[in-house]
Amino acid sequence: MSNNFCSVCLLKSKAVKNLQNSELDLLGESCVQAIFEPGETIFKQGALSSNIIYLQTGLVKLTIKGPHRVQIMRLKKAPSYLGVPTTMGDKINHYSAVAVERSSACFIDINTFKELLKVNPAFSYEIMLELCRNELEQYQRCVKLVQNQVYGRLATNLLIFSEEIYNSNEYDLPLNRNDLADLVCTSRETVSRLLADLTQEEIIEVNGKHIRILDTERLQTISEKG
DNA sequence: GCATTAACCACAG
DNA sequence: CTGTGGTTAATGC
Numbered sequence: 001m002s003n004n005f006c007s008v009c010l011l012k013s014k015a016v017k018n019l020q021n022s023e024l025d026l027l028g029e030s031c032v033q034a035i036f037e038p039g040e041t042i043f044k045q046g047a048l049s050s051n052i053i054y055l056q057t058g059l060v061k062l063t064i065k066g067p068h069r070v071q072i073m074r075l076k077k078a079p080s081y082l083g084v085p086t087t088m089g090d091k092i093n094h095y096s097a098v099a100v101e102r103s104s105a106c107f108i109d110i111n112t113f114k115e116l117l118k119v120n121p122a123f124s125y126e127i128m129l130e131l132c133r134n135e136l137e138q139y140q141r142c143v144k145l146v147q148n149q150v151y152g153r154l155a156t157n158l159l160i161f162s163e164e165i166y167n168s169n170e171y172d173l174p175l176n177r178n179d180l181a182d183l184v185c186t187s188r189e190t191v192s193r194l195l196a197d198l199t200q201e202e203i204i205e206v207n208g209k210h211i212r213i214l215d216t217e218r219l220q221t222i223s224e225k226g
Numbered sequence: 227g228c229a230t231t232a233a234c235c236a237c238a239g
Numbered sequence: 240c241t242g243t244g245g246t247t248a249a250t251g252c
Contacts, residue, residue: 150232177241187233192242208241 006031011056011104013079015126023120030109036060036099038174043083045096051107053082058103059165059174061183064095072183074141075100077165081130100174150186152226154194155219157184158204162213169213176209 006016007024019027036042036058043049045065055078062073062082073095076082086094087110117124144156157180162169173180181188198204203219205212213219 188240189234189242190232193232196242 011079013054013081013126015081015123015130016054018122018126019116019120023116023123026112027108027116030112032107034105034107036103036105038099038101040099042097042099042103042105043093045093047093048091049083049087049093050110052084052087052110052113053097054106054108055080055082056104056106058099058105059101060097060103061100061175061179062095062097063182070182071185072179074138075160075165075183078103081127084127084131145185148223148226150184150190151194151197152223153184153186154180154191155198155223158198158211158213159216159219159223161211162216169216171211173209173211 006012006019006028007021009016016024016027033056042053042060043051045063055076057078059075059077060082061075063070064073065071076097082097082105083093117127145153148156161171161173165171175183177191178188181191184191195204195206198219199206201218203213203215203222205214
């Protein structure tokens, strides 16, 4: 049982960069790092949670069980904190986090986390900033989902992979068609068909999970107009 | 009515 | 796991 030395960690979050040495030691004492392979659950809806997770590297999906099916709320790319709302807001997790790519995560004891929030305003500020940005993103995503048609929703999400996750107009989807459907709020079949349509229109090129965006402008138009 | 959208089912690689 | 075809229901001219 050796402590992590957060002070020398190269993957410190923006928030943690504000911590004093003594605070970093405190963090290190209650912090455990783990690696998750794709498909492995980091925390589970319904389970008791007493940790905040700092995602150092990788990509995860946040899922929640709805009345009919499991819904992917969003993807979250490292670096970021996971489970702050669900660990601070309730004893029990309201959603699950599952690795989508190989991910490294630090588990921080909730009491330590709360203590750091209390003693270091700059740390708290960074955490609050991240939470607020998350909320704004969720609102944005919510309107799109409700008001756009599937074609637009799919286009939006293809663009998010390109612009926000992989920073390239060519990438390998980390999800199968079913997950992609859960993310876009549609059926697996519709995703298949629409990807075929986009290919026919020469807007994208699909090769299994490999996506290449050929015409970003038209994809953006579809994303906006729905 | 008629067209469009998209879900559900079934089946085949 | 994926793609396709048929069917069906809802919605909007």
